[in-house]
Amino acid sequence: MADHEGAATPIPFLDLKAQQRRIGPAIRERVAAVLDHCQFILGPEVAELERRLADFAGAGHCVALSSGTDALQIAMMAEGIGRGDAVFLPAFTYTATAEVPLVLGATPVFVDVDPDTFQIDVAHLRFRVEQVRAEGRLRPAAIVGVDLFGQPAPWAALREVAAEHAMFTLDDCAQSFGATLGGQPLGREADATAISFFPSKPLGGYGDGGALLTDDPARAKLYRSLRSHGEGDTRYEVLRTGMNGRLDTLQAAVLLAKLDAFGWELERRRAIADAYDASFAALPGLRTPRRVADSESAWAVYAVLLADEAAREAAQAALRARGISSAVYYPRPLHRQPAYEPHHDGAPLPVSEMLASRIMALPMHPELSDRDVTRICAAVAEAVSGIAGAPSPAIS
Numbered sequence: 001m002a003d004h005e006g007a008a009t010p011i012p013f014l015d016l017k018a019q020q021r022r023i024g025p026a027i028r029e030r031v032a033a034v035l036d037h038c039q040f041i042l043g044p045e046v047a048e049l050e051r052r053l054a055d056f057a058g059a060g061h062c063v064a065l066s067s068g069t070d071a072l073q074i075a076m077m078a079e080g081i082g083r084g085d086a087v088f089l090p091a092f093t094y095t096a097t098a099e100v101p102l103v104l105g106a107t108p109v110f111v112d113v114d115p116d117t118f119q120i121d122v123a124h125l126r127f128r129v130e131q132v133r134a135e136g137r138l139r140p141a142a143i144v145g146v147d148l149f150g151q152p153a154p155w156a157a158l159r160e161v162a163a164e165h166a167m168f169t170l171d172d173c174a175q176s177f178g179a180t181l182g183g184q185p186l187g188r189e190a191d192a193t194a195i196s197f198f199p200s201k202p203l204g205g206y207g208d209g210g211a212l213l214t215d216d217p218a219r220a221k222l223y224r225s226l227r228s229h230g231e232g233d234t235r236y237e238v239l240r241t242g243m244n245g246r247l248d249t250l251q252a253a254v255l256l257a258k259l260d261a262f263g264w265e266l267e268r269r270r271a272i273a274d275a276y277d278a279s280f281a282a283l284p285g286l287r288t289p290r291r292v293a294d295s296e297s298a299w300a301v302y303a304v305l306l307a308d309e310a311a312r313e314a315a316q317a318a319l320r321a322r323g324i325s326s327a328v329y330y331p332r333p334l335h336r337q338p339a340y341e342p343h344h345d346g347a348p349l350p351v352s353e354m355l356a357s358r359i360m361a362l363p364m365h366p367e368l369s370d371r372d373v374t375r376i377c378a379a380v381a382e383a384v385s386g387i388a389g390a391p392s393p394a395i396s
């Protein structure tokens, strides 16, 4: 692992170059094989990746796609979700989760999240479903559970709510492939599971990519058709309106090499999270993320809460002064985005707004050395105890 020359060497938020120093030869070998056979669209690496991902998750089927967003879209297209349909989803997530129902003409219904785990709040979901039913304007069609930051959404409860109202369940697992719930890898908690291979996700490619996992062979068949323009059993038979949603063979080749290292990388992320938790437990100015019970996170993001927006700004500045990058996921809840606000029914979502003003993510990637982690922990302690300025107020 790369060593650092001095204490002031910047610690990046993500370090894909360091990862390439570790697994570059395996990636080059896989890519060279594709350059030799030239089957750039749906080549043998795509089928191999689909088998390996399905095996990893214990899912019946995997269909590799062009992005996590396209995975969400194809899953909803396959259910015929569109105008007049309500799609329930958390307000505190990445934009794609709300974008897809809107692209299909459906209405996102924003649900608040839990202040400790940051996952969708099931009691509020129940309230929102009843609200939509009572209003009678939209049909409750789907629940998109987002496994935020690497941790699983409360799936048992989400399935219960969905079953009560005959709704489709979609797992937006873009950030959390590799996590477990009840000892089982994510991938079978919902009717379909969407994953993303965006470079910064735990299993990241070298470009855009995604996949859908499902145990239902009929759905898998539909997903394959929809990713290739709705084709039937022969290429020039168009059965439905689809899209171009295929994963490139070159991306599949990169991902196959990445998958060989994925288990070690998850272990490393978990060790770093444990070190952060232990180091920050006694700091009054900061709250560590609550672990979802009976699960193991994929640690896409390690996010802490500061007392308020000013404390966060001060902490970020103090970390920056020590060469340590931080980030804010997400500075705005989705119902406050200019594009989505007009589609929001005005329901208050106070926890999502509170998190947007106080959350801060620390570097979290497998290339962080133990020395890096020690430096980050010391810098965070200094930043929130106010060595760089006013101390952060204590928070509950």
Ligand SMILES: *Cc1c(COP(=O)(O)O)cnc(C)c1O
Binding pocket: 067, 068, 069, 070, 093, 094, 096, 097, 146, 172, 174, 175, 195, 196, 197, 198, 208, 209, 210
């Ligand atoms: C990254 C992400 C997506 C979209 O994935 P892309 O591959 O970038 O299209 C969707 N949902 C969530 C929660 C994400 O974090």
